[in-house]
Amino acid sequence: MTAIDTSRWTLFGRSDNAEFFEIEPLVLAVVPVVGCDDTEETARQSIRIQLEHLRKRDRGAGVLVFVDRVVTQSPGARRVYRDEPDPAYQACFALVGGTRLGRAVGSVFLGLQPPRVPTRLFATEADALAWARQAATDLARGARAR
Numbered sequence: 001m002t003a004i005d006t007s008r009w010t011l012f013g014r015s016d017n018a019e020f021f022e023i024e025p026l027v028l029a030v031v032p033v034v035g036c037d038d039t040e041e042t043a044r045q046s047i048r049i050q051l052e053h054l055r056k057r058d059r060g061a062g063v064l065v066f067v068d069r070v071v072t073q074s075p076g077a078r079r080v081y082r083d084e085p086d087p088a089y090q091a092c093f094a095l096v097g098g099t100r101l102g103r104a105v106g107s108v109f110l111g112l113q114p115p116r117v118p119t120r121l122f123a124t125e126a127d128a129l130a131w132a133r134q135a136a137t138d139l140a141r142g143a144r145a146r
Helices: 040-057 075-083 100-112 125-140
Strands: 010-014 018-024 027-032 036-038 061-066 070-073 090-096 119-122
Touching: 010 040, 018 040, 027 040, 027 125, 036 040, 040 075, 040 090, 061 125, 090 125, 119 125
Parallel strands: 027 061, 036 070, 061 090, 090 119
Antiparallel strands: 010 018, 018 027
């Protein structure tokens, strides 16, 4: 598993299983702890932390999620991610999964209960970041990501 360099990002929150960063004004990152189990409770914490940050700044953002660190995700967590994101603030979820396990977790997530905001799986952080930036820019202009 590749290390995630968060040294230039701004930490704005922590949940029971992840840290939350602002990469730049229009892009956030969710960095789960290694070996993360994602439950309904931790999913709710994640959405709440993101939305509190974005609403306080009155702006939307694309969100990178580093799924390589997630080992399990409960059906309750998938329901939360499907139903509770706010498309007015969360422009997209760009899932970064470079390992076989990360891609499997991301694929199951997308296949079973995709969120109500645009969500895609990427093999690299750079590709995910480019898409998230564009989605956030589109949201700021009143358009939706594809």
